[in-house]
Amino acid sequence: MTALIETPILIARALQNAPDYTFKSKHGSLSGARWQHPACELSTRHMAEHVLVHHLSGSTRIERRCQGRVTGTHSKIGSSTFVSCHHETDWHIGSQAQVMHLYLPQAVLHDFASEEIGLDATPEIRPFFAADDRWLAGFFLMLRDELESGGLPLGSSEPFLLDQLQHALIRHLVLRYSNLQSNRLAAFECAGARARLSTNRLSQVIGHIEASYSQPIQLQDLATIACMSKDHFVRAFRNMVGQTPYRYLLTLRLARAGQMLRSRRELTIAEIAGLTGFRSGSHFSTAFHKIYKTTPRRYRDEG
Known part of the structure; x- marks a missing residue:
């Protein structure tokens, strides 16, 4: 072979x-x-x-x-x-x-x-x-x-x-x-469109994200908390929250970083990036600018 x-x-x-x-x-x-x-x-x-x-x-x-x-x-x-x-x-x-x-x-x-x-x-x-x-x-x-x-x-x-x-x-x-039968695919797609999390499970997932946002989070960890497969979890979360799990995590990290920029002025921007889960200061600055349309330094100076 x-x-x-x-x-x-x-x-x-x-x-x-x-x-x-x-x-x-x-x-x-x-x-x-x-x-x-x-x-x-x-x-x-x-x-x-x-x-x-x-x-x-x-x-x-x-x-x-x-x-x-x-x-x-x-x-x-x-x-x-x-x-x-x-x-x-x-x-x-x-x-x-x-x-x-x-x-x-x-x-x-x-x-x-x-x-x-x-x-x-x-x-x-x-x-x-x-x-x-x-x-x-x-x-x-x-x-x-x-x-x-x-x-x-x-x-x-x-x-x-x-x-x-x-x-x-x-x-x-x-x-x-794919070569899968159309009826099987339709059933799968329909199930995903209807996917929902119970209020308790959703609360547990969001609680985990908010408690661990500064650390690396794996999609499988969240799906396990939700007791769902990864694909169905992503669709259920988006159906109920209005955004994907990663977008929710990113938005939370940026919000916490924005708060720290103005309340923790003794910290450098790179330190705030690390404390809020970003892999580098440049990664944080790029993500921050996309959402807030300004740089972290300018945001801090204007606060």
């Missing part, structure tokens, strides 16, 4: 070039990279993961071949392509193109199907080329903004956010592109 190769390593060997940056979630289930692909011929064989590709910029002269047949031509900027690790695919890239990759292990699909839908079989995601999928375009825009805004070391991200994004992404791929 041919040994499988981690996809970034396989691509780097073929291109003789490293990615611009890589990123990986805390538990290693979601990872990715941004690449500058030169004009080249590239083969994807014996990959250890599926690859979701988003075309950021550059040449659209991209051609996909499967078993010697051309199965896709002319990618579009802003489009997305899914490359299955079960298929051997050849690529012709006419000139330099910038793309972002997400690497999805088969185990992620299996766990989602088992935990969220109650299936023993792993759904198959049908390969697609240059799909004009607005949801995926928005997803990659959000992810890229998180990675490249300057708030975190390049290639790093908030583990809670990546975990939450992973579940949203897998749900989208399964619902829109």
Whole structure:
């Protein structure tokens, strides 16, 4: 049996070039990279993961071949392509193109199907080329903004956010592109739309977030308190609170930081960032500016 190769390593060997940056979630289930692909011929064989590709910029002269047949031509900027690790695919890239990759292990699909839908079989995601999928375009825009805004070391991200994004992404791929029967998918989607937490469970979850907001919080921890799967918990929380768990946590951290900026003037901004759960002073400053439209220093000086 041919040994499988981690996809970034396989691509780097073929291109003789490293990615611009890589990123990986805390538990290693979601990872990715941004690449500058030169004009080249590239083969994807014996990959250890599926690859979701988003075309950021550059040449659209991209051609996909499967078993010697051309199965896709002319990618579009802003489009997305899914490359299955079960298929051997050849690529012709006419000139330099910038793309972002997400690497999805088969185990992620299996766990989602088992935990969220109650299936023993792993759904198959049908390969697609240059799909004009607005949801995926928005997803990659959000992810890229998180990675490249300057708030975190390049290639790093908030583990809670990546975990939450992973579940949203897998749900989208399964619902829109999998081989599961439509009635099963409809039942799953309907159950998620109706998901609710009891008042007591919601109070316990919010209590945990408020007591632990300065520490790393895992999505699984909150789902366990709610006695729900992670996907159903995220949807139930959003249905009842009006925002995702990560957004609630971020808003709480920023509110507490805003209070401390004016009440604890002996503390530096970097110290306040650490005390309110941000991974760096720059991460805090970037997040603060997005919400308050001013810098933490200016906010403190105006108080």
